[in-house]
Amino acid sequence: MPAVRANIRLKSIDVYIRQKHGTARSLLPAELDIVDRYAAQMIRQIRSQWPMDTGTSWGAWQWEVQGQPGSASLVIENPMDYTTFVHPAGTAPNPSASGALASSYAGRLITQAFNATKNQMVAAIKRQIDREEGRRQRPAEPAERTWDLAERLRLIAEARARA
Amino acid sequence: MSDLFRADLSITEIGVDLTDLQRRLDGRELTIFQDAAIQMLEDTKAVWVGWKYKGRPPGAARQVSRAAWKQELQITEGVRQIILINKARDWRTGRKSYASHVARSKGSTPEYLEVLQILKMVNLPQLTQDLIQAVRDTFAENLPKKRLRVNKNDPPKYETMDLET
Numbered sequence: 001m002p003a004v005r006a007n008i009r010l011k012s013i014d015v016y017i018r019q020k021h022g023t024a025r026s027l028l029p030a031e032l033d034i035v036d037r038y039a040a041q042m043i044r045q046i047r048s049q050w051p052m053d054t055g056t057s058w059g060a061w062q063w064e065v066q067g068q069p070g071s072a073s074l075v076i077e078n079p080m081d082y083t084t085f086v087h088p089a090g091t092a093p094n095p096s097a098s099g100a101l102a103s104s105y106a107g108r109l110i111t112q113a114f115n116a117t118k119n120q121m122v123a124a125i126k127r128q129i130d131r132e133e134g135r136r137q138r139p140a141e142p143a144e145r146t147w148d149l150a151e152r153l154r155l156i157a158e159a160r161a162r163a
Numbered sequence: 164m165s166d167l168f169r170a171d172l173s174i175t176e177i178g179v180d181l182t183d184l185q186r187r188l189d190g191r192e193l194t195i196f197q198d199a200a201i202q203m204l205e206d207t208k209a210v211w212v213g214w215k216y217k218g219r220p221p222g223a224a225r226q227v228s229r230a231a232w233k234q235e236l237q238i239t240e241g242v243r244q245i246i247l248i249n250k251a252r253d254w255r256t257g258r259k260s261y262a263s264h265v266a267r268s269k270g271s272t273p274e275y276l277e278v279l280q281i282l283k284m285v286n287l288p289q290l291t292q293d294l295i296q297a298v299r300d301t302f303a304e305n306l307p308k309k310r311l312r313v314n315k316n317d318p319p320k321y322e323t324m325d326l327e328t
Contacts, residue, residue, distance in 0.1 A: 003319040008326045026225040029212050036208065040201050047197065055187040056312040059236030066231075068224040068254075079235075080312065081319040101322040111326070118328045145213060147267040152210045152281055159209030 003079045004101055006110045010035070010072040016126050017072075020133045027067030030162075031128050037163070038121035039063040039074055042113035046076075049109055051088050056080060076110055170260040171250045172275055177203065177282055178237070178244035179291050184298060186306040188238040192297045196238060199290040200245040204234050206286065207247065207278050224254040228262050239311045243294070249275070 018024055027035070043061050052058050057080040064075045084104040087093045094104040101107040145151060181188075188196055211229040219225070231251035237244040249262035265274045 002322040003314075005321045005323045006326060007323060008328065011327055013328075023222060025222065026227075027230070029208075029226060029229065032226060032230050033205075033208070036205070040204075044197065052187075054309040054312055055238045058193075059238050062233045062235055062248075064231060064233045067226055069222055077321070079314070079319055079321075081314040081316065082312070084322055101324045107324055110324070114326050114328075122328055147213075147271075147277075149277075149281070152277060153285070155212065156206045156209045156281070156285070159205060163205065 002084055003077070003081050004083045004104075004106050004110075005075060005077040006101075006107075006114075008074040008076065008114060010074065010122075010125070012122055013072050013125050013129075014070050016129055018070075020129055024070035026069050027065070027072055028132050030132065031125055032065050032067055033159070033162075034124050034128055035065045035067075035072075035074055035121065036063075038117050038124070039065065039076070042076065042110075042117050045113040045116065046109045051086055051105075057083055057086060076114075078106065168250075168260050170263045172248060172262045174247040174275065174279060175244055176279065177247065177287060178242040179287075179294050180242045181294075181298065182241050185308040187240070187309045188243060188294075188298075189306065190297075190301055192294060192301060193238065195290070195293045195297050196236060196243065196245075199286065199293070200234055200236055203245055203247070203282050203286050204232060206282065207232055210278050210281065211274065219254075227251050227254050228265055231262065237311065239309050 013027075014024065040063070043063055046061055047058055050058050050061070057078055060078050060080045060083075062077060062079075064077075066073045066075065083106050084101060085093055087105040091105075094100075102111065208229055211232070214225075216223075216225060228249060228251035231249050233248050235246045235248065237246065250260065251262045253259040253261055263273055263275060266272065267274065
């Protein structure tokens with residue numbers, strides 16, 4: 001009864017970046033934010049159908065974006081070591097004797113959430129890549145900023161307004 | 164703990180003390196807690212920008228520690244926590260941890276402490292107020308007491324699956 005990790009490779013995004021940028025590059029903050037937004041949507045969907053007893057594994061669902069050049073990916077995981085065993089009351093546990101993740105309830109929920117999200121997510125990231133690449137000629141940000149509380153609060157307010 | 168992982172972050176200081184509440188969170192309380200947690204993650208990442216990458220080649224990885232922020236929720240007992248985690252690995256080797264050392268300049272306060280101060284000052288009071296109100300509004304005191312589960316092995320054994328788009 002292991003923990004689960006789904007590695008979602010964003011290959012079409014890597015290909016698109018190479019087309020538009022000319023070479024591989026890391027995902028930029030605004031692009032990462034879009035992946036985060038859809039990942040949060042996937043986690044909400046998974047949690048909304050996740051059976052709850054103690055709530056430990058409900059709260060342990062998490063995601064992480066990996067935006068390295070040429071290998072952008074999204075990892076959805078649950079580190080509780082009984083995750084593949086969890087199933088709704090009245091249904092059979094993982095039907096696979098080998099415990100294959102994809103056939104477990106967790107694996108099926110991850111796949112459903114991914115399928116419900118992937119097209120919109122990819123389209124939104126590509127639109128953001130277009131915007132970022134269109135801005136490549138703009139002047140760089142000032143080299144020196146004052147990193148005080150007011151500046152950090154301003155960044156948060158801007159991000160909330162964009163969301 | 165291996166030296167390689169010593170700078171990993173697992174911030175457990177953000178929480179609402181509901182020790183007197185014997186049951187786990189339920190219903191609208193879960194929605195409030197989850198929404199606040201996701202907002203905290205977004206706010207953390209909003210501040211985690213503007214790094215200089217001095218000496219880093221143009222094609223090398225960037226935004227590594229920003230992307231690595233994630234969270235877990237503890238909704239079961241005691242202080243209900245939003246645990247912020249960062250296990251970023253050095254872009255050159257992919258092995259060495261460094262998240263707790265990230266700072267705006269040499270010798271300045273680590274950035275995670277600056278962020279933590281903001282989350283406690285801006286986000287936590289609203290969460291505390293909303294959550295306590297939701298607990299008062301929830302007629303579920305007869306739900307059974309629950310205890311957090313713990314893994315038998317740390318780190319746990321993972322089963323993986325691969326998806327692609």
